[in-house]
Amino acid sequence: MGDSFHDQLIEDSAFLRADRRLDTDLVDKIILQLNRIYPQILSDKEATRFRNLDVPTSVRVGELLTHLQRKGEEACREFYRALHLHVEEVYYSLPTRLRLRDSLDPLAHPRAYQQRYVMNDRGPFFFLGCFGVAVGMALLYYYGEARVTGGSRALGMAALGLKKKAREVLIWYTEM
Structure with a gap:
């Protein structure tokens, strides 16, 4: 990952303090999980103190984050784990998560893949010109064959895989 959880928490702190999705109930769940599972992180x-409802939630979140940063790497990692468990949408919208996702997403940064496969660099008019020539040659071949044989052998061959009525119509047309 490169960044430690401590560094990530420092970077994400401003976002977490401002995010309104972290309401009182969610902050309490995170605090209780840290307290129950890791009492050495949060006594x-x-x-x-962090669950005091007299203090606004954004202030409590800020104090909690400062406390966890002082506790060290393990405390920061467990905070991220609790955040991921209880508030996934906030966890995945963190600046460090977005940066990590973008660095791993090949579609977000196509410049990382320098090799491009270009069939030609002549543009769409060249393609349309070639397509027009191919269609013209096909029409000449088809109508030239129709005059000589009185019908198309290709239609007779196409009738092989069709149902009875369609087969009869195509065979009748080729016999004309």
């Missing part, structure tokens, strides 16, 4: 006393 009961600290969890109670």
Whole structure:
């Protein structure tokens, strides 16, 4: 990944403080998970302080993030794990997640793939010209054959895979 979880949390802190999707209930779930599963990261006393409803949620999130950054790499990783578990849409919209996703997505940065497969560089009019010549030659061949034989052998061959009525019509046409 390159960045440590601590560095990522520093970068994501401003986004997390401003994101309105982190409401009181979600912040409480994250705090409780960190407190119950990892009491060495968030003690009961600290969890109670961060769950104080008299303090606005954005302030509590900011204090929690500062606390986790002071605790170190393991605390930051567990915060990301709890965020991913409880609020996936916020987790996947974090600036560090978006940067990581874009760096792994080949469609987001096509310049990383220098090799392009170009059939020609003459443009669409060249293609249309070639297509017109091919259609003209096919029509000349088809109508030239129709005058000589009185019908098309290709239509007779095409009748082989069709149902009875269609086969009869095509065979009748080729016999004319």
